[in-house]
Amino acid sequence: MTGSARNFLEFHDVPEAGLRSIVARAGELARAWDKRTMPQSLAGKRIALIADDGGWRNTTAFDLGIQAMGGLCVHAPIGFNVREETGDLAGYLGNWFDMLVIRTKELATLKAVAAASPVPVINARTRSNHPCETLGDLAYIESRRGAIDRLKVVGVAADANILRSWTEASIALPIEVVQVFPERWHVSDTALLNRRFRVSTDMGELLNADVVITDSWPGDAVGDSLAGYRIGTDLLDRLRKDAIYLPCPPVRRGEEVTAEAMEHPLCQSRAAKAFLLHAQNALMEWVVA
Structure with missing residues (x-):
């Protein structure tokens, strides 16, 4: 403080x-x-x-x-x-x-x-x-799961304010945060790096996640180069049945998430907000x- x-x-x-x-x-x-x-x-x-x-x-x-x-x-x-x-x-x-x-x-x-x-x-x-956005999401997660301990949170997002606040949360709380995105957009700020945060390019990290978050794609992405990181219903169907998917507003359908995925049962953005x-x-x- x-x-x-x-x-x-x-x-x-x-x-x-x-x-x-x-x-x-x-x-x-x-x-x-x-x-x-x-x-x-x-x-x-x-x-x-x-x-x-x-x-x-x-x-x-x-x-x-x-x-x-x-x-x-x-x-x-x-x-x-x-x-x-x-x-x-x-x-x-x-x-x-x-x-x-x-x-x-x-x-x-x-x-x-x-x-x-x-x-x-x-x-x-x-x-x-x-940080208030992350605090609100954690309050919602606790209301659903009864606790926030030992969460695995996967952020399919670039190094920007939403992901950085989840990284800050991994410093303060016993939660694991994994960034999954192309390397050029990985978090590298030494003030945020800690033993409960890591980076990856493997979308397989989502399969055992408790929480998946996304954010708008970075403005310097070329064409559809990030298509492999788009969240669709086919991927959500493969996640744990009790997983929580929280796309961060404003949601850009057709970029980080498909329109259909926003209607999937695991997508709980409105309730969380x-x-x-x-x-x-x-x-x-x-x-x-």
Whole structure:
């Protein structure tokens, strides 16, 4: 963690015990959400929501969750690295708010905000990582399987923010993460490499996976050169019957996944993304505790 604040900039910022408590709490909040009995855990809290990098899903969920738990959410129309120094912005925001939820392009910018901020900072997405997305998926997986221990997670994806957050998770939690993709797109950042993460080009790794994730194909792929890494129903039919397939939105049908595969019983993207809200709510509770 950065300083004394409970920041969430990278998945492994939070100790294992904290992550387990957040994931478990997400399940409780999911039930409270369904019953419309949300705890007012953020009553009296003033939270800034800053999104200078587009997107809508997790920022909408943050806004909704803050209000449902009694907090005050303000959309601050800030662009970083434009007119004011990042450290100055963090200080000004700290005068008014109890927490900053920020979606921005660069992780380095987010770290600079956290270093100068007197209040906690949550990463709502950068181009380098997307820890809330992974946290939500893990909360969903636990709701289905009862535990997240000893998972084998196979990411059929390039070195980008979704896969990198799963790699961060393998640092913090006892899960195995395998990247399956052509070598030119393998994760090589030494800060992420660890004994529970490895790379491969073998799609056979999926056959005994507990969870399979995919992300949009990289923009520098040529033609249909990645066709061998496309997820179709023929492959999903060969996976374990209890496997969970989680394509990451926005899904590009005909690229990383076929249209038919999106209707396969193992594809649980819509149900899993419901837990993005619940996991983020649990995270905010943990941050202000």
